[in-house]
Amino acid sequence: MVSHDWSESTTSDCANVDILIVGAGPAGLMAACCAAQYTRSIRIIDLKESRTRTGHGDGFQSRTLEILDSFGLAQDILKQSTPDVEGSYWTSKKGCGHIQRVGIEEAGNGHNSRFPKALLNQGATEQILLDYLCGKHQIFVERSTLAQTLHIRDVADAAFPVSVGILHVTDNDNQRSKGRATVNARYLVACDGAHSWTREQLNVPTEGDPSGSTWGVFDIVPISDFPDIRRSCAIHSEGVGSIMTIPRENRMVRFYTHLHDGVEKTKVDDSSGVPHELVDRAARTMKPYTLTCKHCDWWSLYRVGRRLTTKYRPHDRVFLVGDAAHSHSPLGGQGMNVSMQDSYNLVWKLGAVLSGLFDNAIFDTYEEERRPVAERLMRLDAKLVEAYENGSTRSDKGVAETREDYSGFMSGIELIYSPNKLVSHGGSSSSASARHVKLGKRIDSVPVTTHCDGTRTQLARYLSMNGSWRLFVFSGDLRQQERMDLLTRFAEAFMKCPSLAKLNQTSFGNSKSSIIESILIHSSPTTAFNLLDLPDMFHPFDEELGWDYWKVFTDDKEHTTDVSHAYETYGIDEAGPCCLILCRPDQHVAWIGDSEDVAGLDEHFSRFVCK
Ligand SMILES: Cc1cc2nc3c(=O)[nH]c(=O)nc-3n(C[C@H](O)[C@H](O)[C@H](O)COP(=O)(O)OP(=O)(O)OC[C@H]3O[C@@H](n4cnc5c(N)ncnc54)[C@H](O)[C@@H]3O)c2cc1C
Numbered sequence: 001m002v003s004h005d006w007s008e009s010t011t012s013d014c015a016n017v018d019i020l021i022v023g024a025g026p027a028g029l030m031a032a033c034c035a036a037q038y039t040r041s042i043r044i045i046d047l048k049e050s051r052t053r054t055g056h057g058d059g060f061q062s063r064t065l066e067i068l069d070s071f072g073l074a075q076d077i078l079k080q081s082t083p084d085v086e087g088s089y090w091t092s093k094k095g096c097g098h099i100q101r102v103g104i105e106e107a108g109n110g111h112n113s114r115f116p117k118a119l120l121n122q123g124a125t126e127q128i129l130l131d132y133l134c135g136k137h138q139i140f141v142e143r144s145t146l147a148q149t150l151h152i153r154d155v156a157d158a159a160f161p162v163s164v165g166i167l168h169v170t171d172n173d174n175q176r177s178k179g180r181a182t183v184n185a186r187y188l189v190a191c192d193g194a195h196s197w198t199r200e201q202l203n204v205p206t207e208g209d210p211s212g213s214t215w216g217v218f219d220i221v222p223i224s225d226f227p228d229i230r231r232s233c234a235i236h237s238e239g240v241g242s243i244m245t246i247p248r249e250n251r252m253v254r255f256y257t258h259l260h261d262g263v264e265k266t267k268v269d270d271s272s273g274v275p276h277e278l279v280d281r282a283a284r285t286m287k288p289y290t291l292t293c294k295h296c297d298w299w300s301l302y303r304v305g306r307r308l309t310t311k312y313r314p315h316d317r318v319f320l321v322g323d324a325a326h327s328h329s330p331l332g333g334q335g336m337n338v339s340m341q342d343s344y345n346l347v348w349k350l351g352a353v354l355s356g357l358f359d360n361a362i363f364d365t366y367e368e369e370r371r372p373v374a375e376r377l378m379r380l381d382a383k384l385v386e387a388y389e390n391g392s393t394r395s396d397k398g399v400a401e402t403r404e405d406y407s408g409f410m411s412g413i414e415l416i417y418s419p420n421k422l423v424s425h426g427g428s429s430s431s432a433s434a435r436h437v438k439l440g441k442r443i444d445s446v447p448v449t450t451h452c453d454g455t456r457t458q459l460a461r462y463l464s465m466n467g468s469w470r471l472f473v474f475s476g477d478l479r480q481q482e483r484m485d486l487l488t489r490f491a492e493a494f495m496k497c498p499s500l501a502k503l504n505q506t507s508f509g510n511s512k513s514s515i516i517e518s519i520l521i522h523s524s525p526t527t528a529f530n531l532l533d534l535p536d537m538f539h540p541f542d543e544e545l546g547w548d549y550w551k552v553f554t555d556d557k558e559h560t561t562d563v564s565h566a567y568e569t570y571g572i573d574e575a576g577p578c579c580l581i582l583c584r585p586d587q588h589v590a591w592i593g594d595s596e597d598v599a600g601l602d603e604h605f606s607r608f609v610c611k
Contacts, residue, residue, distance in 0.1 A: 016160045017041045018354055019347075020185035022198060024048075024141040026057065026122065027322025027339035028191035029129035031347050033071055035189075036137040037466050038351030038508050043183055045145040045166060051130060055219060055298030057122040058246065058254055059084065059333030062113035063412025063442070067344050068128075070465040070587070074115060076128045081120035082249050087232040089400050092240075098288045099237050105400060107232060112444050113413050114458060119248055121219075122336055144169050144178075147192070150201040152315055160184035162317050187350055188318045191343070194307070196324035202314040208378060210305035213389060214259045216278040217330070218299035221251045226289035229253060234388065234399040237285045242388045244331060252297060256331065257282050258389050259301070275299040304329040304385050306378050312367035319346055319366060326374040328381040331388060337412060338377060342370050344465075348585040351467055355508050357515065362421055362608050369417045380406045416440040417588055421608050424591040434474075434579055434592055435571025442587045443472075446566045449556060451526050452549035456560065459521075460587075462550060467508040467585050468517045473538075473595065474572050474579040475522045478529060486578045487520075490595035491535030494518075497602050499609060504537060512542065516605075520552045521566050523574050 018039045021028045024046035032044045060077060068074045084107045090099040107117050133139040149165030162185045168178040190198035199206070222229055230253075233245045246254040257278055274296040283291040309325045322339030346366045352358035380402070387399045408414030417440035419425040426439050437443065445460035463470060475487045495501045503515040520538045531539055531552055539547045555566040566572075572579045578595035582604065591604045 015182060016184045017043050018186050019043075019189055019350060020162065020164055020183050020187070021045070021189045021191055022147045022164070023191035023193055023322075023324070024126075024143075025052070025191060025193060025322065025339070026125060026129075026336045027324070027343050028189070029126055029133065029141075030067075030340040030343035031189050031191055031321060032133055032139055032141075033129060034343060034347035034465060035351060036133065036139055037348075038354060040137070040139070042139060043142065043185075044139065045142045045147060045183075047144070047146045047169070049144045051126040052121075052123040054121065054123060055217070055300060057125075057330070057333075057336030058119050058248060059337070060115075060118045060120065060125075061333070061337045061410060061412045062115045062117060063415070064337045064340055065115035065118065066113060066412075066442070066445075066460065066587075067340065067465075069115070069460065070463060071132060072464070073128055073132055077120055077125065078115075078118060080124055080249060081118035082247050084117035084119050084232055084246075087234070087400075087403075088228045089398070090228070090233060090235040092237045097237070097240070099235055099286060101228070103400060104228075104231070105404075113411065114445055114460065117411070119246060121248065124249075125336070147197055148180075150188075150198065152317060160186055162186070162188045164188065186317065186354065189321055189343075189347070189350070190318060190324050191321045191339070192324050194323040194327035196320060198318065199309060199314070199320060199324055202318065204314045204320070205310050206307040207310060208306040208308050210303075210307050212304035212306070212329075212385070214301060214303055215329070216257045216259055216275065216281070216299065216301050217255065218275050218278050219248065219252050219254050219297040220274070220279065220293040221295040221297075222253050222291055222293050224286070224289060224291045226286055226291065235285055236388075237287070240287075241281060241285045243282050243285050244388060246333075255279075255282050257285070260389065302330075304331075306381060308371075308374050308378055312371060313363060316360075316363075319350075319363075321346060325370070326377065328378060329385050331384045332377070332380055332406075332410060334377055334380075334410065338373060341373070341412060344586055345370055348465070348467060351508060352515075352585075357503075357506070357610060359608050359610055365417075365420045365422050368420050372418075373415065376409055380409065413442070415442070422584060422590055423588070424604055426592065433571070433573075433576075434581055437570050437581055437589055437592060439589050439592060441589060443581065443583050443589055444569060446555075446569045447560075448521060448553035448566055449526060449560065450550060451522075451531050451552040451554055454526050459553065459566070462519065463583070463587055465585060466513050467515070468513040469503075469515060469585060469590070470583045470587075471516055471518045471601075472581040472583070473518060473520045474567065474570070474574075474581070475520060475595075476574040476576075476578065478522045478524045483578070484529075486595055488535055490578060490580075490598065491537050493598040494601075495537060497598055499605060500598070500602055503605065503609070512545075514540070518551060521555055522552070523555050523557070523567060525556050525558070526554055 018041040021031050021044040035042045065074045087107050088104045089102050092099045146167045148167045151163040153161040164183050230247045236242045242258045244256040306328045321342045353360045383402045423440045445458045448459050476483045478484045518537045538551050580593050582591040584590050593600045
């Protein structure tokens with residue numbers, strides 16, 4: 001196999017790097033995790049001297065857990081987190097002053113995801129990503145390091161056109177310097193938060209309204225007789241106020257409280273460490289139930305505002321990611337999730353272009369795909385804030401209905417990228433169909449059986465983020481000779497196509513996996529034929545490791561008791577044409593066709609593979 005390694009440098013203090021990531025919050029750390037699959041020529045810097053210790057984001061949507069699972073990290077999150085199973089809604093009748101429960105609903109089962117919603121503080125999440133980066137890839141965040149100057153050379157042949165002047169600081173407040181240096185990068189990934197330094201350097205305006213009402217937020221160990229203290233709650237007490245609560249790890253609960261009449265920070269900060277003013281306001285809203293606390297982990301006051309960048313790629317070599325591109329209130333529990341998802345969308349494209357194999361025109365798809373997500377997020381946020389502030393009785397739609405309307409979006413699972421350079425329009429002359437698979441949507445995982453040893457497993461286990469595109473081949477029952485012939489014909493046509501064969505035999509820098517991995521899902525018993533009798537593309541050979549046995553699976557209904565089956569789930573007719581589904585490295589479906597349409601598959605890649 002040919003291995004593309006474009007890196008000229010591999011040390012973290014190198015002045016010339018492929019990718020410089022500014023900011024080591026959730027977006028920056030996720031960007032580094034993705035980039036590490038392609039290159040070791042990465043630097044990631046952050047002004048802060050340590051990761052987030054307390055507070056900030058705490059909700060994981062199902063899609064974010066799927067993404068973390070593609071690095072093998074979801075279980076680490078789930079082990080520490082609190083499940084978010086039920087949400088309840090409370091309101092008081094005017095004049096009565098006492099709240100009553102008006103409904104309990106499931107928090108959402110993740111919309112066909114293997115993962116539920118889960119709650120864990122942002123700092124713990126950052127630690128899991130840091131451990132992965134340092135343990136698996138020896139990538140370390142350079143702390144107390146401020147990006148201070150930005151200069152981009154517009155010389156077409158400059159290898160490292162982005163120059164960032166960095167300052168090593170000893171003290172974040174007065175920025176006393178321990179030394180300066182310059183980092184030259186091929187690409188700058190700006191994950192520098194809501195007040196993005198990069199956005200400011202490049203004079204990128206934002207849209208939206210940054211000013212809004214004030215809310216208080218605090219993480220406490222509550223002492224309360226409120227019956228739903230371990231459920232997520234939206235509570236509105238007419239004439240008193242609105243609060244939202246979220247159960248957390250270590251007996252903690254996160255409270256958000258709307259400060260409709262404003263409050264001075266100095267009044268809250270009474271040096272006890274507990275924001276009594278905020279806790280008292282929440283307690284008044286929760287009457288007749290009581291609320292006090294002895295331990296507060298973190299509290300803050302913030303203004304609800306919405307801002308969306310006008311450009312996600314303000315320069316050919318610079319990308320705005322996460323809060324740097326969009327910011328809004330925390331009420332939907334989306335910011336950390338969407339920020340990590342931005343990185344997941346962008347960085348595999350960067351890796352593929354850096355390899356010299358893919359055209360940089362694919363970068364347009366970053367904004368094409370992620371801006372609509374942020375726009376929808378702004379609409380959701382405006383509706384949620386209004387619903388919370390006005391209470392479910394007065395707003396057009398209450399919190400419960402708004403959450404219900406947006407539940408698929410909030411889970412991250414229902415997201416569909418529109419046709420673009422990387423996602424086919426569909427509608428080809430192909431006779432195969434996967435009725436329940438949508439172009440542009442991430443593919444559902446299904447239980448399958450590994451042909452080599454009969455293990456029942458989730459298909460997603462084999463879809464790790466390593467830069468590979470996955471071509472799923474649904475051959476049907478290979479005990480039928482004509483279906484085996486169909487598969488053999490497909491494999492021959494694929495390998496005879498020079499561009500596809502090259503992608504099948506080429507890997508990226510850090511990975512042994514090929515750019516196109518073929519995965520066969522047949523519907524015969526595992527004993528029906530010998531795996532090595534299948535065409536070579538389904539058991540690639542490595543001099544050191546021998547054959548790869550984990551590219552062939554069966555969806556053999558007769559021998560399992562599972563309710564969910566691949567052919568049924570995807571809506572593929574076993575006896576019909578042999579169906580092909582192509583997924584991008586981020587698991588979104590790019591192209592669907594049949595095994596006779598190798599030319600169509602080739603045409604899809606020809607739209608972005610360098611000649
Ligand atoms: C109270 C609160 C509750 C929230 N709750 C949720 C929730 O439940 N779910 C959810 O998904 N999200 C939630 N969020 C939002 C979430 O915290 C953010 O969306 C998330 O942190 C954004 O990640 P990011 O990496 O884009 O930016 P950040 O986390 O802001 O990271 C940016 C980093 O860039 C660094 N930086 C900035 N400028 C420079 C520079 N010039 N040089 C070097 N470094 C620099 C900063 O030090 C910082 O570490 C909440 C936020 C708050 C405040």
